[in-house]
Amino acid sequence: MSAPYIVANALGKSFNGTPVLADVSIAVEPGDIVGVLGKNGAGKTTLLELLLGFTPATAGSAHLFGYESYRLPGAAKARVGFVPQQDELINQLSAADQIGVIASFYPSWDDALVLRLSREWEVDLRQRIKGMSVGQRQKLSILLALGHRPDVLILDEPVASLDPVARRQFLEQIIEVAADGRRSVVFSSHIVSDVERLANRIWILKEQRMYWQGDFDALKESIVRVHVRATHALPASLAIPNVLRLQRNGTTATAVVRDWSADLQDRLARQLGAEVEVEPLTLEDIFLELHR
Amino acid sequence: MKAVLRLMVTYFTGTPLLRGITAFGVIGMIGGSAAFMYLPPLLGSQGGPSRFSLWQETVLTMLPVAGLLSFALGASLLPALFARLASSHYIYVLPYGRAKLLASAFATLTLVALAVALVVLGYYYRSPFALDLVFKRAFAISLLTCSLLYTVLWLTGRSGSAIGLLVGALVTIATLVLPIRFIAWPSQPLAGYWVACALLWGAFAAAFALAPRYKGAFARLKQALIGRRLGASYDGGGEIDFLIGTARPWMLALGQVIPILIATYFLNGFQRAMAPSAPTPWLFFLTILSILSGAAASIAATRSRALWLRAHWTRAELFRRVEDAFWRHNSYALGVLLVMLVGVGTYFYVPTSTLAFGMALLMLGTALSTYVGLMITRRLGWIDACLAVAVMLALMLVAIYASAPSTRAGKVVALEALLVVTALVFRDIARRRWTNLDWMLCRADTHVRAST
Numbered sequence: 001m002s003a004p005y006i007v008a009n010a011l012g013k014s015f016n017g018t019p020v021l022a023d024v025s026i027a028v029e030p031g032d033i034v035g036v037l038g039k040n041g042a043g044k045t046t047l048l049e050l051l052l053g054f055t056p057a058t059a060g061s062a063h064l065f066g067y068e069s070y071r072l073p074g075a076a077k078a079r080v081g082f083v084p085q086q087d088e089l090i091n092q093l094s095a096a097d098q099i100g101v102i103a104s105f106y107p108s109w110d111d112a113l114v115l116r117l118s119r120e121w122e123v124d125l126r127q128r129i130k131g132m133s134v135g136q137r138q139k140l141s142i143l144l145a146l147g148h149r150p151d152v153l154i155l156d157e158p159v160a161s162l163d164p165v166a167r168r169q170f171l172e173q174i175i176e177v178a179a180d181g182r183r184s185v186v187f188s189s190h191i192v193s194d195v196e197r198l199a200n201r202i203w204i205l206k207e208q209r210m211y212w213q214g215d216f217d218a219l220k221e222s223i224v225r226v227h228v229r230a231t232h233a234l235p236a237s238l239a240i241p242n243v244l245r246l247q248r249n250g251t252t253a254t255a256v257v258r259d260w261s262a263d264l265q266d267r268l269a270r271q272l273g274a275e276v277e278v279e280p281l282t283l284e285d286i287f288l289e290l291h292r
Numbered sequence: 293m294k295a296v297l298r299l300m301v302t303y304f305t306g307t308p309l310l311r312g313i314t315a316f317g318v319i320g321m322i323g324g325s326a327a328f329m330y331l332p333p334l335l336g337s338q339g340g341p342s343r344f345s346l347w348q349e350t351v352l353t354m355l356p357v358a359g360l361l362s363f364a365l366g367a368s369l370l371p372a373l374f375a376r377l378a379s380s381h382y383i384y385v386l387p388y389g390r391a392k393l394l395a396s397a398f399a400t401l402t403l404v405a406l407a408v409a410l411v412v413l414g415y416y417y418r419s420p421f422a423l424d425l426v427f428k429r430a431f432a433i434s435l436l437t438c439s440l441l442y443t444v445l446w447l448t449g450r451s452g453s454a455i456g457l458l459v460g461a462l463v464t465i466a467t468l469v470l471p472i473r474f475i476a477w478p479s480q481p482l483a484g485y486w487v488a489c490a491l492l493w494g495a496f497a498a499a500f501a502l503a504p505r506y507k508g509a510f511a512r513l514k515q516a517l518i519g520r521r522l523g524a525s526y527d528g529g530g531e532i533d534f535l536i537g538t539a540r541p542w543m544l545a546l547g548q549v550i551p552i553l554i555a556t557y558f559l560n561g562f563q564r565a566m567a568p569s570a571p572t573p574w575l576f577f578l579t580i581l582s583i584l585s586g587a588a589a590s591i592a593a594t595r596s597r598a599l600w601l602r603a604h605w606t607r608a609e610l611f612r613r614v615e616d617a618f619w620r621h622n623s624y625a626l627g628v629l630l631v632m633l634v635g636v637g638t639y640f641y642v643p644t645s646t647l648a649f650g651m652a653l654l655m656l657g658t659a660l661s662t663y664v665g666l667m668i669t670r671r672l673g674w675i676d677a678c679l680a681v682a683v684m685l686a687l688m689l690v691a692i693y694a695s696a697p698s699t700r701a702g703k704v705v706a707l708e709a710l711l712v713v714t715a716l717v718f719r720d721i722a723r724r725r726w727t728n729l730d731w732m733l734c735r736a737d738t739h740v741r742a743s744t
Contacts, residue, residue, distance in 0.1 A: 052384065052385065053384065054381060054384050054504075055504075056505075074387035074388040075387065077384075077385055077386065077387040077388075077389075078387040080385050081385075082381060082385045084380075084381045088376070088380035088381060088382060090306075090372075090373055090376050090377070092306055092307055092369060092372060092373070093302065093306050093307075093373075097302060097306060100298060100302070101295075101298055101299060101302055102382070102386070104294045104295040104297075104298035104299070105295045105386040105387055105388075105389060105392065106386075106387065107387075128307075
């Protein structure tokens with residue numbers, strides 16, 4: 001197994017004593033597509049910026065390709081692509097000139113890929129950036145991050161300004177990037193369906209901490225909605241382990257449970273003498289349940 | 293190397309307009325210098341018959357200079373592009389981004405300074421002077437001047453605030469005064485210039501390289517030293533002043549004293565014995581400052597949207613209120629300039645008539661730049677930009693003319709009357725534009741370009 005591209009241990013950041021991220025430990029292996037979820041202010045952008053070394057950590061450590069992120073050498077930077085939340089393009093230039101400027105910093109640049117994507121995404125390379133729509137600018141930002149075929153692509157809410165067609169094209173491209181199993185993608189998004197469609201690993205940040213992380217399938221198996229149906233009234237002190245939310249109505253109860261397992265299902269059925277039915281949740285449902 | 297070259301090419305050719313300006317500059321410099329060197333005797337004054345008429349000689353003589361100015365202007369994307377890349381996340385993820393960006397800026401300025409030195413060399417090619425000394429002197433002075441000049445563009449372009457404009461004014465004065473001092477004293481050794489260049493670039497490079505590491509500490513220091521007193525809180529003035537940024541007129545007004553005192557030191561070291569032509573640079577610098585204080589009005593249209601939403605005013609009434617607010621704001625700065633003019637003028641025995649013309653000129657400078665600022669209600673177009681530049685040049689020319697010893701008072705009065713009429717016309721244009729103000733066309737970056 002190859003070494004992880006990104007490793008963070010007990011990573012934390014605080015501004016003037018106010019913590020904005022605390023105790024985050026993660027690893028990103030080659031081939032991972034990680035979706036980062038969290039409410040506004042949960043610490044998603046801070047986490048991504050710490051991983052890229054934009055700002056020094058106030059606790060713990062972050063490493064990228066084995067180097068401390070904050071002191072990343074130039075050769076390692078050539079293996080990273082980044083799309084910021086708001087584009088940082090140069091208004092005065094044409095799209096082609098902007099691409100030319102950014103491309104010149106990298107030892108290798110895939111012109112054919114950029115040209116193909118610009119055609120597919122309908123980005124007019126002759127147009128001045130100042131005259132582009134927000135969506136066009138975002139597409140161009142993504143092109144700039146993909147052109148040097150980075151090993152690690154980090155995107156901070158990359159699809160927020162894109163229409164559904166462009167979003168789908170973008171997602172297909174990300175899958176293509178990670179398809180060879182050598183590259184990794186970490187992206188944050190509020191569009192949970194996109195994360196569900198794309199990611200094989202999920203990080204959920206809540207109140208500046210990593211609330212849950214792991215494979216997407218494991219998350220779906222871990223957090224479920226449980227329906228309990230008994231022929232008699234359920235006990236007043238109905239205790240379901242790791243319950244996130246519980247609704248009871250005489251002989252029936254519905255609960256959302258974390259760390260669910262088949263053992264727990266059997267045990268609960270025996271204890272209550274009731275039928276226990278498990279309903280898998282969509283990622284959006286899981287996210288909403290975690291934040292109720 | 294590839295990135296440095298690409299950045300340099302982009303600075304000069306990033307837009308179609310810059311491509312044209314740069315091309316003209318290169319052709320003008322090379323063609324003009326070649327004509328100057330290989331078509332002798334060009335000037336009849338150098339002895340021997342000239343094969344050209346006077347106007348042809350004038351064109352040929354001025355062509356390299358025009359080319360040089362165009363070439364330097366061609367790189368005017370440097371401050372904007374540098375600032376944009378330096379403040380973006382790209383600088384963190386581009387391989388060796390910070391070093392390459394800095395190298396490209398230094399190489400561009402060196403190239404411009406080299407072009408200046410070569411053109412100057414062309415001028416002195418057939419003279420008896422030692423060409424290596426001419427080259428060194430021209431290169432040193434132009435490298436420092438260009439460095440300061442682009443720093444002015446960067447400072448004024450990145451900040452629409454009074455402090456940004458003040459710092460810009462400070463560097464503008466240095467840009468104008470240092471070469472004058474150098475030219476005035478040609479026997480002065482070059483070492484001082486090289487040291488100044490090294491210090492300027494050393495400080496800039498150190499600040500740029502260490503910026504990410506000490507950004508937090510610098511922000512805290514700035515907050516402790518300046519923010520609490522000047523910028524971070526607001527506890528006075530009306531709502532209109534707060535929304536359109538005219539709440540602290542004293543800051544700009546008192547801040548002007550510093551560049552004036554520095555210019556005083558550089559011009560004559562506070563010595564009262566002055567040559568007859570000495571009032572000229574004085575009036576010139578003070579007129580520039582009066583224009584600068586008025587430039588703050590260019591932010592008015594963008595920032596007035598919040599006022600429009602909150603107050604039940606017509607657009608015409610909004611214009612009157614904003615105009616009043618800016619006059620209130622700028623009158624503080626104008627007041628300080630007038631006091632400085634009278635104070636400095638009295639100290640240096642400047643003639644009373646010059647002081648009187650100067651006072652009127654400062655008022656006109658403030659009025660004209662205020663209305664030019666208020667006229668900017670959408671993207672800064674070519675006509676507005678040319679108009680603004682023409683007015684600024686006119687003000688400076690009148691300043692030079694008014695302070696000359698042989699000036700006729702009637703002519704100065706007539707010129708100033710013409711400027712009064714221009715100010716009234718500008719006010720009328722601004723009022724009409726505000727009557728049809730469209731905030732969709734008022735981009736936030738408009739005032740930055742305008743103030744630049």
